[in-house]
Amino acid sequence: MTDILNAIIVFANFVLVPGAAYGAQLALGALGITLVYGVLRFSNFAHGDTMAFGAMVTVLVTWWMQGHGVSLGVLPTALLALPFGVAATALFVLATDRVVYRFYRRQRSAPVIFVIVSVGVMFIMNGVVRFIIGPDDQDFADGARFIVSARDFRDMTGLDEGLAIKSTALLTIVVALVVMAALFWFLQKTRMGKAMRAYADNEDLALLSGVNPDRVVMVAWILVAALATVAGVLYGLDKTFKPFTYFQLLLPMFAAAIVGGIGNPVGAILGGFVIAYSEVAVTYAYKRFLGHLLPESLAPESLVQLLGTEYKFAVSFIILVVVLLIRPTGILRGKTI
Amino acid sequence: MSASLRGPVLFALMATALAFVGFYQSWSLSLAILNLCLISAIMALGVNVQWGYAGLFNVGTMGFAAIGGVAAVLVSAAPVGEAWAAGGWGLFLSLLAVIATIVAIVLIRAKMPKGRARGFAVAAAILVGYTLARWAFDPAVDAIEAVDPALSGYLGGLGLPITVSWAVGGLMAAGVAWVIGKIALGLRSDYLAIATLGISEIIVFIAKNEDWMTRGVKNVTGLPRPVPYEVDLQQAPWFLERVAAWGLDPVEASSIYVKLSYALLFAAVLLALLWLSEKALNSPWGRMMRSIRDNEAAAEAMGKDVTARRLQTFILGSAICGIAGAMLTTLDGQFTPGTYNPLRFTFLIWVMVIVGGSGNNWGSVLGGFLIWFVWIQAEPAGRWMMDVMTMGFGEENPFRLHMIESAAYMRFVLMGLILLVALRFAPKGLIPERTKLGA
Numbered sequence: 001m002t003d004i005l006n007a008i009i010v011f012a013n014f015v016l017v018p019g020a021a022y023g024a025q026l027a028l029g030a031l032g033i034t035l036v037y038g039v040l041r042f043s044n045f046a047h048g049d050t051m052a053f054g055a056m057v058t059v060l061v062t063w064w065m066q067g068h069g070v071s072l073g074v075l076p077t078a079l080l081a082l083p084f085g086v087a088a089t090a091l092f093v094l095a096t097d098r099v100v101y102r103f104y105r106r107q108r109s110a111p112v113i114f115v116i117v118s119v120g121v122m123f124i125m126n127g128v129v130r131f132i133i134g135p136d137d138q139d140f141a142d143g144a145r146f147i148v149s150a151r152d153f154r155d156m157t158g159l160d161e162g163l164a165i166k167s168t169a170l171l172t173i174v175v176a177l178v179v180m181a182a183l184f185w186f187l188q189k190t191r192m193g194k195a196m197r198a199y200a201d202n203e204d205l206a207l208l209s210g211v212n213p214d215r216v217v218m219v220a221w222i223l224v225a226a227l228a229t230v231a232g233v234l235y236g237l238d239k240t241f242k243p244f245t246y247f248q249l250l251l252p253m254f255a256a257a258i259v260g261g262i263g264n265p266v267g268a269i270l271g272g273f274v275i276a277y278s279e280v281a282v283t284y285a286y287k288r289f290l291g292h293l294l295p296e297s298l299a300p301e302s303l304v305q306l307l308g309t310e311y312k313f314a315v316s317f318i319i320l321v322v323v324l325l326i327r328p329t330g331i332l333r334g335k336t337i
Numbered sequence: 338m339s340a341s342l343r344g345p346v347l348f349a350l351m352a353t354a355l356a357f358v359g360f361y362q363s364w365s366l367s368l369a370i371l372n373l374c375l376i377s378a379i380m381a382l383g384v385n386v387q388w389g390y391a392g393l394f395n396v397g398t399m400g401f402a403a404i405g406g407v408a409a410v411l412v413s414a415a416p417v418g419e420a421w422a423a424g425g426w427g428l429f430l431s432l433l434a435v436i437a438t439i440v441a442i443v444l445i446r447a448k449m450p451k452g453r454a455r456g457f458a459v460a461a462a463i464l465v466g467y468t469l470a471r472w473a474f475d476p477a478v479d480a481i482e483a484v485d486p487a488l489s490g491y492l493g494g495l496g497l498p499i500t501v502s503w504a505v506g507g508l509m510a511a512g513v514a515w516v517i518g519k520i521a522l523g524l525r526s527d528y529l530a531i532a533t534l535g536i537s538e539i540i541v542f543i544a545k546n547e548d549w550m551t552r553g554v555k556n557v558t559g560l561p562r563p564v565p566y567e568v569d570l571q572q573a574p575w576f577l578e579r580v581a582a583w584g585l586d587p588v589e590a591s592s593i594y595v596k597l598s599y600a601l602l603f604a605a606v607l608l609a610l611l612w613l614s615e616k617a618l619n620s621p622w623g624r625m626m627r628s629i630r631d632n633e634a635a636a637e638a639m640g641k642d643v644t645a646r647r648l649q650t651f652i653l654g655s656a657i658c659g660i661a662g663a664m665l666t667t668l669d670g671q672f673t674p675g676t677y678n679p680l681r682f683t684f685l686i687w688v689m690v691i692v693g694g695s696g697n698n699w700g701s702v703l704g705g706f707l708i709w710f711v712w713i714q715a716e717p718a719g720r721w722m723m724d725v726m727t728m729g730f731g732e733e734n735p736f737r738l739h740m741i742e743s744a745a746y747m748r749f750v751l752m753g754l755i756l757l758v759a760l761r762f763a764p765k766g767l768i769p770e771r772t773k774l775g776a
Binding site: 042043045100103111112113115116117119120121122123124125126127128130131132134135247248250251254255258302308310311313314316317320321324325328 | 396475521524531534538539679684687688746748750751753754756760
């Protein structure tokens with residue numbers, strides 16, 4: 001019996017808990033991508049760098065607050081700095097929309113032109129972030145590191161295996177849930193949210209019913225900025241802030257959005273968790289897990305790892321390709337343009 | 338300016354810019370820039386074949402360039418006999434297992450009726466095949482990587498001249514492009530972009546992590562050269578005589594001689610590819626491609642096989658990028674998987690094509706030259722600018738130091754601005770595509 005419990009704890013410690021946190025981060029990122037896709041109708045290649053930008057502003061404000069002795073106790077100070085990051089990112093994104101995207105929207109350019117334009121925006125954001133904060137890792141996490149440390153857990157339960165829950169993991173999940181709930185409330189209950197859904201569903205009909213397209217687009221960009229910043233900050237708190245990793249997140253986030261059904265917010269969340277758990281489960285070495293379950297004579301000698309951790313991005317890619325081939329609209333029917 | 342004059346004038350301006358660098362900085366630097374301009378132009382040509390001819394949005398250029406680099410290693414590095422003896426059989430067995438699995442899957446799909454049983458059979462075949470392949474592969478790789486890890490630890494290559502790898506790189510990239518195209522070309526344009534972006538990342542991850550093949554991040558250095566070494570030239574009597582007769586410094590002259598040799602080789606390849614591309618573009622095939630790009634439905638109605646033609650252009654363009662990748666590794670003399678960065682190897686190439694003129698081969702080549710030149714020169718220019726702008730601060734002022742240190746990243750911003758400005762104000766590029774209707 002204890003063997004089975006030990007196995008479950010090992011699995012929870014290395015797969016379930018980290019996967020949940022990572023899944024929430026991907027889901028928030030994918031929500032931003034799906035919103036751009038639904039309302040503005042293109043795949044935004046600059047989304048990863050938008051996350052980096054928002055996280056960077058938050059990091060800078062966090063440092064400034066830490067320098068002035070502001071602290072949230074057990075919670076990271078970054079939570080206080082988050083609204084500043086969201087505001088700065090919203091301004092930046094609205095400025096790019098005004099200067100760049102609006103022109104092509106008025107021209108009714110093909111989606112692929114928008115994608116190339118977003119590559120240009122990506123270059124600029126990339127350069128700005130590196131220019132201001134540099135290309136290296138930055139540490140801005142403070143507050144309590146663990147809710148339950150592996151040792152405490154072992155002492156508490158008397159099991160051989162420990163379950164460590166990082167405070168950032170729990171924080172990620174809680175914040176993500178709050179943000180998602182707020183987003184769905186907005187989309188379902190408010191007048192603006194309904195207008196946005198109508199606009200995403202059928203632009204002509206929405207315009208006919210008196211929806212103001214400029215306002216819809218503006219609010220959509222603000223939401224995208226908020227989602228991107230929250231996702232970027234949570235990822236940075238949970239792992240590390242490094243500009244390039246946000247670019248690399250682009251692929252898993254796109255995969256999450258497409259797998260769930262692009263343009264569909266519930267799908268983006270589902271997709272985020274599907275991608276995160278597949279990545280973690282496929283690259284996890286099951287040696288210790290099986291060691292607890294199997295009799296000693298059968299215990300595996302190798303790591304029993306399907307793919308090396310360095311190939312985790314390949315997992316999201318493979319899922320993406322399989323879904324696109326079998327069910328191109330995604331698990332929950334997304335839209336196709 | 339008339340359209341026919343525009344191209345030559347712009348190329349002349351480009352040559353003047355390079356000559357300026359030669360006179361005011363150094364000829365060695367000017368030639369170094371020229372060499373990378375030539376390679377960039379070839380990559381831009383490859384992207385233009387895909388985007389300009391057929392409207393395929395491929396952002397996996399980095400992956401194909403990396404394949405070319407791998408080809409350079411596999412063709413030209415000296416073989417490591419000990420590693421082959423240690424792990425050759427294991428690798429061969431695991432390859433057999435993979436082939437057997439693929440054959441089994443094909444057979445199952447052909448013989449069994451569609452349904453749940455077939456799905457399970459395929460899954461079982463994959464599982465068994467994977468286990469067998471890993472069982473042979475893992476110990477073989479460990480054995481190979483244990484062979485003198487500081488110096489080799491990989492299988493090495495075939496020890497052939499490195500110029501052979503240019504063709505091999507092209508073929509390998511074409512092979513990979515065939516597989517990718519089969520899977521991804523049916524997708525919508527921006528899904529194709531995401532798919533190719535992912536594949537290029539995976540290719541670079543493989544190059545970084547499969548140490549038995551490419552030494553991974555330990556890099557393969559000292560690849561053979563198609564041109565003489567500077568050190569040898571500085572001791573060769575014929576060279577020293579020439580140099581003395583012209584009154585040049587032997588060290589400087591040897592460096593210029595080597596770079597000039599590279600430039601001639603690269604220019605030959607570029608001209609050959611450019612000639613072929615122009616021939617293709619102005620042939621019935623090229624007209625067919627443009628008709629598919631501009632009106633897919635009409636082309637299909639005329640009986641053109643759109644999917645097959647797209648696959649064809651995808652393969653051709655990727656092969657050109659593979660050739661360029663192998664040439665780049667040749668020029669570097671080493672394969673460093675850690676340096677492949679999507680901004681530099683994919684998106685920068687896209688800026689070249691868009692700015693130069695998509696659909697026009699000469700335009701893409703010009704874009705390759707111009708954007709590479711700007712990319713390289715933006716760094717010293719940015720540093721100088723920051724230096725001037727922060728003159729008022731003290732020499733050791735942290736703000737001033739930060740600005741000067743970060744100036745290098747301004748070129749990303751610059752590239753983004755160039756791309757956006759080009760898309761907005763000159764969407765057809767510097768040398769626009771020629772159309773029958775004129776204009």
